[in-house]
Amino acid sequence: MTTDSPNATPRAQPKQGSVVISVDAMGGDRGPAAVVAGMALSAVKNPEIRFIVHGDHDQLHALIQRKRELAGRCDIRHADGVVTMEDKPSQIVRKGNGTSMWSAIESVKQGEAEVAVSCGNTGALMALSMLRLRKLPGVNRPAIACLWPSRNPGGFNVMLDVGADIRADAPDLLQYALMGASYARNGLDIENPRIGLLNVGTEEHKGRAELKQAHELLTASAEAGNFRYVGFVEGGDLPSDRVDVIVTDGFTGNIALKTGEGTAKLVGDFLKDAFAKSIMSKFAALLAMTSLRRLQKRIDPRRVNGGIFLGLNGTVVKSHGSADATGVSAAIKLAFQLTKSGFQDRLAARVAQGAAALPKAEDSGEAAS
Amino acid sequence: MTTDSPNATPRAQPKQGSVVISVDAMGGDRGPAAVVAGMALSAVKNPEIRFIVHGDHDQLHALIQRKRELAGRCDIRHADGVVTMEDKPSQIVRKGNGTSMWSAIESVKQGEAEVAVSCGNTGALMALSMLRLRKLPGVNRPAIACLWPSRNPGGFNVMLDVGADIRADAPDLLQYALMGASYARNGLDIENPRIGLLNVGTEEHKGRAELKQAHELLTASAEAGNFRYVGFVEGGDLPSDRVDVIVTDGFTGNIALKTGEGTAKLVGDFLKDAFAKSIMSKFAALLAMTSLRRLQKRIDPRRVNGGIFLGLNGTVVKSHGSADATGVSAAIKLAFQLTKSGFQDRLAARVAQGAAALPKAEDSGEAAS
Missing domain, CATH: 3.40.718.10 (Isopropylmalate Dehydrogenase)
Structure with a gap:
């Protein structure tokens, strides 16, 4: 299933006092506006949160600029592709490189963030998480x-x-x-x-x-x-x-x-x-x-809101596809709590x-x- | 699983214009009083219903006598034993002869009633129904x-x-x-x-x-x-x-x-x-x-209320173990409807x-x- 090299990438430590969450902003039923609104809700409540946001740069830049609470706390990573709810996991595993979902998981793999959050297609998210993060030793x-x-x-x-x-x-x-x-x-x-x-x-x-x-x-x-x-x-x-x-x-x-x-x-x-x-x-x-x-x-x-993928080298939180700002914020809160607790x-x-x-x-x- | 002779017993037709329902009055969590009260509720609503009631004769006789709507509409069959919720189906199949549940199913087998109703142990009721009524030809x-x-x-x-x-x-x-x-x-x-x-x-x-x-x-x-x-x-x-x-x-x-x-x-x-x-x-x-x-x-x-056992030579309605008079009456109503529709x-x-x-x-x- 995996095409990846077996060498684990050493983790970069996040900035002291901050918790970095990698967010796939595309692929949910309500689009990136709901995701960015959810991020803004969480940002107000938890001053330590910083985001790496994955998706269409121009669209995300415009949405984030409108939210004052997100100023200086988001790093946007452009990705052309979006995994849709109809995509089959097997297709995404072969051709998903370049999607916002792939990119969001990659940030966890590279140690830039400890946890990823996505509202996208569950099957594809699990398949990509397995492929890129790999199973924890001892997990079947x-x-x-x-x-x-x-x-x-x-x-x-x-x-x-x-x-x-x-x-x-x-x-x-x-x-x-x-x-x-x-x-x-x-x-x-x-x-x-x-x-x-x-x-x-x-x-x-x-x-x-x-x-x-x-x-x-x-x-x-x-x-x-x-x-x-x-x-x-x-x-x-x-x-x-x-x-x-x-x-x-x-x-x-x-x-x-x-x-x-x-x-x-x-x-x-x-x-x-x-x-x-x-x-x-x-x-x-x-x-x-x-x-x-x-x-x-x-x-x-x-x-x-927030199903958690357990048993991988990194934590992935799956939010409901239909999540609105409140739902996305609940998923981010869960990701934040888990990161804080080690x-x-x-x-x-x-x-x-x-x-x-x-x-x-x-x-x-x-x-x- | 069955110790029964393969010869099907010819069905006696119930009295014209009446629907006969075989009721196991024991074995529910609330005892025979709730069952008899449910029968009385159904008797008022459906004048065609008649009952064959199985359980302790003296106890049932006393309960039925107190319900005017049941006068002349119940045939009591004494049974000493009661199947409890703790009994294992395999034990009941071997030793359940003499229980009210066994007797209630026997009335369907003998063609005295077309359908049996019980609030008792589901596993035992299914095992006895399989044993005594046998599977319909073609049902696995x-x-x-x-x-x-x-x-x-x-x-x-x-x-x-x-x-x-x-x-x-x-x-x-x-x-x-x-x-x-x-x-x-x-x-x-x-x-x-x-x-x-x-x-x-x-x-x-x-x-x-x-x-x-x-x-x-x-x-x-x-x-x-x-x-x-x-x-x-x-x-x-x-x-x-x-x-x-x-x-x-x-x-x-x-x-x-x-x-x-x-x-x-x-x-x-x-x-x-x-x-x-x-x-x-x-x-x-x-x-x-x-x-x-x-x-x-x-x-x-x-x-x-009322799970139905399908695929046997006869219909069995399983009422919730905790059913009260309303619940029992709902199960009897279902049994009545199904019988009427052939x-x-x-x-x-x-x-x-x-x-x-x-x-x-x-x-x-x-x-x-």
Whole structure:
């Protein structure tokens, strides 16, 4: 899959006191204006942020000039090409050189930025990230992790993989657990995260063969991995306070993620319909405005915006294709937090440690199954 | 799996003008009182319904006597045993003779009732149904279908399989499509249902190998099967008006179902929190009471209560374990509708026709993939 030389490029350290984020400004459904507006929102909140912005120079220059809060904080890198939502990942891997997405990832590869943010085509972004950043030593399948509104004190659970790969074997699921735990510790400040394995029932005899095997692996690895393993969880547990990190294969995770989003949107639409029904209910909606806004904020997908690619030499944050300024800003905030916490190095250390422990854990898994 | 003689028992016709439903009154989380209360609700609405009720005779007799609307309409069959939620299906298959669940299915097998309803353990109910009713000729894997609140004119989509079997090959997915289409025609009055195949993307190159093969099979079989095939659909399409019947394997379907239920419940709880926040919002909630009740009715899982087991010699309706009288009554209503429409015979004919067409369709699928 990769045409790259195996020699790792030494990382340039970013300027002291500043966090550099590489942003692909093209390829989202709302175009570069929404992305630049999101950058401006983040710039106000976090004075340490600087951006390397990739895309059409003239267009970006004009947009950035209009935002005073971005003055002197953006480095524009011109790229002619744009990866569209229709492009196939395999095409982009062969011919994507020259696109803003490729360029944004290249900045991470060259060590100019520690993290890249893009609203573009997920499949292409993953394929390019794999090609240019390469997998972390010890990682077999990288994963995409997302946040899920929940009843946890922090308000969110983590789920992975939500679509990097449609397959996952038991050792892959163990790696997802280690990566998800590291993300929960550094991105969500959960010291000793609770990990659950998504299945069709909580009894030990349920589910597919690889899940039974992963169940043994996770049980054996919890202590060394610094997480608590709570066993199998079901779809209904995704927003629960039983678990902090939900581990599953990318096929199931993607279906669950989109089902959850679709259901929340359906209920929201039904709620709007209900309030629009009569004069009385319209008046009630007016009175309840503050409460309804509070609700909307809790389940607003824009505020949990940002799937993270885990398991590569560098962090990539995938924002929703339809993200507006608020959504882009949420994705940038996540990228900023993770960089500040030194997430990338910690994750790499954790995965290396897990890979070293794996053969032993795998043996015990097979013996027990 | 079956210890049964292969000779089909000839069906006794139910009394003219009446629809007989076999009800397992035990094994639900709320006990027989909730089940009998649900029967009473249904009895008022549908004067043609009669019941054969299975469980502890004395307990049931006392409960039924208290409901005037059930007078003269129930036939009690004593059964000592109860299948609990903790019982493993394999144990029940070996030792379940004498339980109310076994007895309820036996009434369908003997032709005394055309459909059975139970709130009990899903795995055990499926195992017993397979054992006693046996699979319809031409069916490889029976499936559980559920209703899903949606933006469709009728308000519901159908999804299957939601948990009968954790595996499904391409020909199984085709059978699910045929069975789901038959259910949509007879249970939801949709003449020419739109079928979609659940996947992680709508592009033809996406997803697992069996999905690509099923895509070819469904494309080739749509005309003969009297359905419209709309191609791949995603998790976000489950409540959409793009599709009437969503076909998937039982692992993915079960995760999606429970994720959707869990998300709707989360949003509902958040809504309650939001309205309880201030005096103003409490007053608003009071004003909006009618609208909120309307919303609750639209997404109330009790009103879409009833997973249907398809692909057996007889129909079995699985009600939620936690169903109250409203939930049980919804499950009975579904059982009643399907019986009235002659669903079982139509489904059998459709599956037989599909099985006959399958080798041809499969060839074309393999040639194209």
